[in-house]
Amino acid sequence: DFTEWRRAKKVQIIPNMTQTVNSNNGIKKNSNHIISIGRLAYQKGFDRLINAWNLVKQKHPNWFLDIYGDDGVLKSEIEQQIKELNLKNEIKIHSPTNEITRKYQESAFYVMSSRYEGWGLVLVEAMSCGLPCIAFDCPYGPSDIIEHGVNGLLVKDGDIEGLANAICWMIEHEEERKQMGLAAKETSKKYAPEIIMKQWDELFKELVKQ
Numbered sequence: 001d002f003t004e005w006r007r008a009k010k011v012q013i014i015p016n017m018t019q020t021v022n023s024n025n026g027i028k029k030n031s032n033h034i035i036s037i038g039r040l041a042y043q044k045g046f047d048r049l050i051n052a053w054n055l056v057k058q059k060h061p062n063w064f065l066d067i068y069g070d071d072g073v074l075k076s077e078i079e080q081q082i083k084e085l086n087l088k089n090e091i092k093i094h095s096p097t098n099e100i101t102r103k104y105q106e107s108a109f110y111v112m113s114s115r116y117e118g119w120g121l122v123l124v125e126a127m128s129c130g131l132p133c134i135a136f137d138c139p140y141g142p143s144d145i146i147e148h149g150v151n152g153l154l155v156k157d158g159d160i161e162g163l164a165n166a167i168c169w170m171i172e173h174e175e176e177r178k179q180m181g182l183a184a185k186e187t188s189k190k191y192a193p194e195i196i197m198k199q200w201d202e203l204f205k206e207l208v209k210q
Contacts, residue, residue, distance in 0.1 A: 001119075001140040012203060015144075016121045017196035018128055018188065032063045034167070035107040035131075037100070037122050040072030040093075042115065045136070047074075047081060048160055049113035054085045055164035060171050065091045066107070068100065104129035109152075109170050109177060113163065117141040127151060128188035132180035134166045151184040 005011045038044035046067060053065050069075075075093070082091050097103060104110070110126035112135035120141035123133050127145075133152035135142035136159075146152040153166045170177050189195075 014196065014199045014203065015191055016119055016124070017191050017193045018121060018124050019193065031106060031108040033066055033107050034063065034109055034111055035066050035068070035103060035126070036111045036113065037068045038112075038114070040069040040075045040078055042074065043117075044069070045113035045115045045138075046078050048115075048136075048158070048163070049111060050078065050081050050085065050087065050091060051160050052113070052163040052167065053087060053091060055161065056167050056171075057087065057090055059168050061090070063090070063171055065111075066094060066103070067091065068094045068096060068103065070096055101129060104131055107131060109134065109181075111163075111167060112136070112142060114138050114142075115157075120145055123152075124188050124191050127184035128191075130181045130185045132170065132177055132184050134163070134170060136163065145187070147183075147187070151180050151187045 002011060002013055036046070036049060038046070040046060046069070049065070049067075056063065079093065082088055082093075104126055108131075110123065110131045110133045112120065112123060112133065114120075114136065116139050118141065120135070123135065123142065123145045126133055133146055135146055135152070135154060136157045137143050137154045138157045143154060146154050148154045153170065155162045155166050170180075
């Protein structure tokens with residue numbers, strides 16, 4: 001997003017912050033559930049994720065996708081898509097929950113299918129729970145947070161087959177998935193409040209001097 005503000009005299013990037021969660025450092029034992037979170041709206045691209053899951057199911061019918069979202073404008077369309085693709089047993093739409101941290105920790109990894117993002121705080125939240133992440137390389141944010149092959153996987157934006165392949169790879173490579181979970185946990189520490197608030201503090205002090 002920085003390039004969109006290139007005409008401004010001065011631009012400084014300060015990301016959002018999140019708490020690091022005490023978890024099992026990304027080592028998910030016996031979990032065959034994948035999680036995704038967001039409003040049931042066009043932006044979040046759940047229709048793309050469902051189409052990708054239709055391909056994943058052919059290789060891994062014993063894996064499941066949990067989507068946590070509100071009663072968005074596309075809820076009925078998303079539910080109809082799941083029904084038409086015969087994925088009702090594999091994909092569940094859940095209401096928002098106050099226990100989302102526990103849901104992260106019960107999952108093997110996180111998938112983001114958004115068409116665009118303001119940044120992607122949910123990726124950092126998932127990483128703080130030790131989850132490696134898969135995301136479309138959409139504008140803006142995922143490529144700033146995910147280091148491809150280190151703490152997750154980036155997929156060409158809109159490449160449904162590519163997203164399915166990335167999900168299958170993560171399912172099939174348990175040891176690599178665990179190592180990515182450890183790396184994801186480390187990544188999330190960069191967004192701890194004490195680090196991000198220091199950047200704000202320094203910015204305000206600099207502005208006051210001017």
